[in-house]
Amino acid sequence: xxxxxxxxxxxxxxxxxxxxxxxxxxxxxxxxxxxxxxxxxxxxxxxxxxxxxxxxxxxxxxxxxxxxxxxxxxxxxxxxxxxxxxxxxxxxxxxxxxxxxxxxxxxxxxxxxxxxxxxxxxxxxxxxxxxxxxxxxxxxxxxxxxxxxxxxxxxxxxxxxxxxxxxxxxxxxxxxxxxxxxxxxxxxxxxxxxxxxxxxxxxxxxxxxxxxxxxxxxxxxxxxxxxxxxxxxxxxxxxxxxxxxxxxxxxxxxxxxxxxxxxxxxxxxxxxxxxxxxxxxxxxxxxxxxxxxxxxxxxxxxxxxxxxxxxxxxxxxxxxxxxxxxxxxxxxxxxxxxxxxxxxxxxxxxxxxxxxxxxxxxxxxxxxxxxxxxxx
Amino acid sequence: xxxxxxxxxxxxxxxxxxxxxxxxxxxxxxxxxxxxxxxxxxxxxxxxxxxxxxxxxxxxxxxxxxxxxxxxxxxxxxxxxxxxxxxxxxxxxxxxxxxxxxxxxxxxxxxxxxxxxxxxxxxxxxxxxxxxxxxxxxxxxxxxxxxxxxxxxxxxxxxxxxxxxxxxxxxxxxxxxxxxxxxxxxxxxxxxxxxxxxxxxxxxxxxxxxxxxxxxxxxxxxxxxxxxxxxxxxxxxxxxxxxxxxxxxxxxxxxxxxxxxxxxxxxxxxxxxx
Numbered sequence: 001x002x003x004x005x006x007x008x009x010x011x012x013x014x015x016x017x018x019x020x021x022x023x024x025x026x027x028x029x030x031x032x033x034x035x036x037x038x039x040x041x042x043x044x045x046x047x048x049x050x051x052x053x054x055x056x057x058x059x060x061x062x063x064x065x066x067x068x069x070x071x072x073x074x075x076x077x078x079x080x081x082x083x084x085x086x087x088x089x090x091x092x093x094x095x096x097x098x099x100x101x102x103x104x105x106x107x108x109x110x111x112x113x114x115x116x117x118x119x120x121x122x123x124x125x126x127x128x129x130x131x132x133x134x135x136x137x138x139x140x141x142x143x144x145x146x147x148x149x150x151x152x153x154x155x156x157x158x159x160x161x162x163x164x165x166x167x168x169x170x171x172x173x174x175x176x177x178x179x180x181x182x183x184x185x186x187x188x189x190x191x192x193x194x195x196x197x198x199x200x201x202x203x204x205x206x207x208x209x210x211x212x213x214x215x216x217x218x219x220x221x222x223x224x225x226x227x228x229x230x231x232x233x234x235x236x237x238x239x240x241x242x243x244x245x246x247x248x249x250x251x252x253x254x255x256x257x258x259x260x261x262x263x264x265x266x267x268x269x270x271x272x273x274x275x276x277x278x279x280x281x282x283x284x285x286x287x288x289x290x291x292x293x294x295x296x297x298x299x300x301x302x303x304x305x306x307x308x309x310x311x312x313x314x315x316x317x318x319x320x321x322x323x324x325x326x327x328x329x330x331x332x333x334x335x336x337x338x339x340x341x342x343x344x345x346x347x348x349x350x351x352x353x354x355x356x357x358x359x360x361x362x363x364x365x366x367x368x369x370x371x372x373x374x375x376x
Numbered sequence: 377x378x379x380x381x382x383x384x385x386x387x388x389x390x391x392x393x394x395x396x397x398x399x400x401x402x403x404x405x406x407x408x409x410x411x412x413x414x415x416x417x418x419x420x421x422x423x424x425x426x427x428x429x430x431x432x433x434x435x436x437x438x439x440x441x442x443x444x445x446x447x448x449x450x451x452x453x454x455x456x457x458x459x460x461x462x463x464x465x466x467x468x469x470x471x472x473x474x475x476x477x478x479x480x481x482x483x484x485x486x487x488x489x490x491x492x493x494x495x496x497x498x499x500x501x502x503x504x505x506x507x508x509x510x511x512x513x514x515x516x517x518x519x520x521x522x523x524x525x526x527x528x529x530x531x532x533x534x535x536x537x538x539x540x541x542x543x544x545x546x547x548x549x550x551x552x553x554x555x556x557x558x559x560x561x562x563x564x565x566x567x568x569x570x571x572x573x574x575x576x577x578x579x580x581x582x583x584x585x586x587x588x589x590x591x592x593x594x595x596x597x598x599x600x601x602x603x604x605x606x607x608x609x610x611x612x613x614x615x616x617x618x619x620x621x622x623x624x625x626x627x628x629x630x631x632x633x634x635x636x637x638x639x640x641x642x643x644x645x646x647x648x649x650x
Contacts, residue, residue: 030516032481032506039498048497254494261489263475270438271469272542273462273490318477 036319053325056315060328064112067332071108071339072100106234110297111338111351112331113241114230115304117294119330120252120323122305123312124287127259127321128280129192132366135305136171136291139196142305143203144174145295146226150207153214153222164237167296168289174199175288228301228352230338237297244293252286252323259283259321301352303359304333310366381435381546381577383410386444388427388434393442400442404430406601407444412594414545417572418579419592423622427601428581429550435579436467436548448546462490466542468535470550474523480534481519484509487541509541513567529560536567547571549580553587565591589613589637597621613637 033039037048073084079096086092087100122135129139136142148170152163182195207226211219224231258279261269266276291305312325334351337358341349386408389400404427412418420428433439435446437453445452448464456464466487474483487509488502510516513533518526523534532552539547549568553561561584569591572578582588588595589609597605597612599621605612618626618639626641 030507030510030519032485032503032510032519033498034482034485035520037498041499044499045495046497046499046502047495257489257492257494260475261486264486265469265473267436267438267467267469268472270458271436271462271465271467272486273459275458318475319482 034319036317050320053316053320053322057324057328060315060325060332064328064332064335067335067339068108068112071111071335071342072104074339074343102234106238107230107232107338108335109235110233110238110241111230111335113238113245114294114298114301115308115330115332115334116249116327117241117245117290117330118301118304118334119308119312119326119328120249121287121291121294122307122330123309123321123323123326124252124255124259124283124290125305126309127262128283128287130263131193132310133306134193134196136287136295137300137302137305138200139192140174140178140199140203141171141196141288141291142295142300143200143207144177145171145292146300147203147207147210148173149296149299150210150222150226153218154210164240164293164296167294168292171288171292171295174203175284179284224350225299227350228299228355229350230298230334231348231350233297241293241297244289248286248290249327252290255279255283255286256321256323259323263321298334299350299352301334301337302356303362304330304355306366307359307362308333380414380447380449381410381412381579382445382447383408383431383435384445384447385409386431386434386441386446388430388439388441392440403442404601405434405441408598408601408603410596410603410606412577412579414577415572415575416577416593417568417591418577418594418596419582419588420579420596420598421582421585421588421621422598426598426621428598431598432467432548432550432579432581435546436465437461438467459490462542462544464544465546465548466539466544467548468539468550468552470554472535476524478523479519480515480521480523480526480537481506481510483523483534484515484537484541487538490542505541505543509537512540512570513537529556529563532556532560532564533567536564540571544576546577546579549578551581551583554583561587585613585618585639586637589639590631609637610635613639 034048034050036052037050040047040049072088073081075084079087079099083092083096084100084104087096088105090097090101092100118136121141125134125136125139125141126132128134145167148166149164152166178192178196178199181199182192211222211226214222258274261272261274262276262279262283264272270276294301308330309322309326312322312329315329316322316325333355337354338351341351341354386405387399387403388405389403391400393400404425406427408431410418420431422428430439434441435453437446437458441454446454451464453461453465484506485502488505491502492498507516510519513536515530515533515537518530518534523531526534532555536552539549552568553564556564565587568578568580572593580592582592592609594607595605595609595612596603597617604620605617613628614637615626615628618624618628618641624641626639629638629640630636631638
């Protein structure tokens with residue numbers, strides 16, 4: 001143990017711009033770069049290319065391709081796969097071509113996009129709260145979107161659900177209410193969850209009240225949507241959805257590196273140079289927008305936002321916040337559930353019911369299984 | 377120009393302020409002035425609630441002061457962007473939380489975050505800094521181990537490595553030894569001295585006056601939001617100071633090796649009413 005030098009001893013005075021070197025350069029053989037990545041460097045630029053993430057993403061894309069193929073060819077009305085294929089290629093009879101190209105295919109594409117949006121939204125909210133149960137389902141965003149869309153059918157005579165853009169509006173309203181009640185977007189953890197559950201319940205009750213006042217025809221149509229359904233969704237909603245994702249997904253990807261740091265507590269994150277309140281606010285806004293749009297189009301499809309990031313973390317490993325992974329898993333989950341619901345029974349089962357049936361056991365697994373080190 | 381840490385007329389309280397805003401209901405730091413030369417270890421001591429943590433958080437750009445400045449290398453860190461401030465000042469909070477399942481090397485790599493960007497994800501500088509930090513703190517052998525599977529003493533050295541990898545002129549530590557046994561506490565404090573010897577400035581909040589006296593070049597003693605004494609431990613730490621800070625009668629002895637002050641509270645002395 002060496003006693004400290006006297007304070008008036010001449011101290012080394014490094015220049016202002018370059019921080020002093022750490023004592024000793026260290027062992028050059030020590031490997032410190034991320035083991036799962038290849039380092040690409042040119043000049044002062046450098047990138048990390050993560051192998052595992054790349055492989056898993058390719059695998060998921062392959063799975064999605066298989067699901068899309070099956071969904072395109074599978075039929076609930078006895079159309080053979082060969083007929084479906086001819087319909088897809090445009091060589092079949094007109095009715096078949098129309099059925100496959102204008103009904104089935106758009107619905108699959110919309111399902112993929114809705115699933116991707118839900119997956120990323122869940123990934124963002126889970127990272128924000130540091131809790132795997134903090135999904136848009138649970139913190140009121142989905143109920144807000146649902147409530148807005150359901151409210152829009154009041155007095156309408158058609159059984160059709162209102163405009164999809166009411167989804168993000170309702171989601172934003174509910175999110176604002178939750179943040180306000182929880183005391184700011186900077187609040188982490190249980191407070192947002194508890195307030196969110198409360199707000200969800202209230203909005204859900206209002207939605208139910210509105211539904212119960214409609215005639216059977218309207219209520220039936222709305223009900224189908226309000227459990228989560230892609231029935232009848234085509235490129236009319238697919239185009240705005242794709243445009244929104246084109247803007248929002250890159251934003252989520254840019255936030256990705258900072259989201260990694262947000263998994264520390266706020267003090268560490270701020271000390272590492274993060275503007276924590278700003279990042280939290282923007283991330284929440286992004287999650288609300290994505291979830292709101294998805295719900296506005298596909299209805300509140302349950303459990304996808306919970307399951308996709310959890311599965312993605314398992315596949316991609318815990319090193320990073322899996323934004324792309326959550327999108328791919330979400331897309332696969334919704335597309336697969338939708339085709340399952342279409343072919344498994346004589347009368348179509350809404351995609352939201354399928355995800356609910358599969359999601360319950362999954363939720364239990366998250367709560368009681370998985371990695372016990374993390375508080376759920 | 378030397379990179380000094382200068383705190384001028386700093387006032388901070390709760391709720392945290394906006395610059396030039398009204399005085400807060402509770403003022404925790406009431407006009408503190410400090411000038412700290414590079415290469416020094418400074419220990420802030422004082423009773424619970426004396427404002428030492430608030431002062432440290434204001435210096436770390438975590439708690440917005442109401443008045444005054446904290447400048448490093450001539451610039452007020454509260455006028456810098458968060459990221460620019462993180463190039464000059466690093467902080468190890470009292471009980472930091474890491475992402476799930478992070479490895480030691482992974483943790484230390486996060487120390488490079490303020491230096492990285494979309495087109496600068498892993499530079500040679502990053503590699504050198506992380507390697508040096510792992511080696512300096514003696515955790516290189518643990519690099520691939522998971523942080524949550526290490527002992528408390530090992531974990532604290534890993535956190536210190538992360539802060540060192542940030543390569544800032546000023547390193548702030550909030551009670552870095554409070555959860556450690558004597559052996560590990562000494563290990564961390566020895567490390568702190570090495571960091572200062574390399575030319576960095578270390579400011580730490582410490583509860584144990586004896587280890588503060590032994591390892592710090594300068595003691596800053598605070599009470600009720602004000603600095604009541606500042607200077608080398610041998611000049612500052614005496615029975616009167618202990619009495620004044622904590623209201624406890626104590627004997628201050630000289631350590632046999634080097635004469636640094638050792639605080640021994642008197643048994644049965646109890647606390648004064650003050």
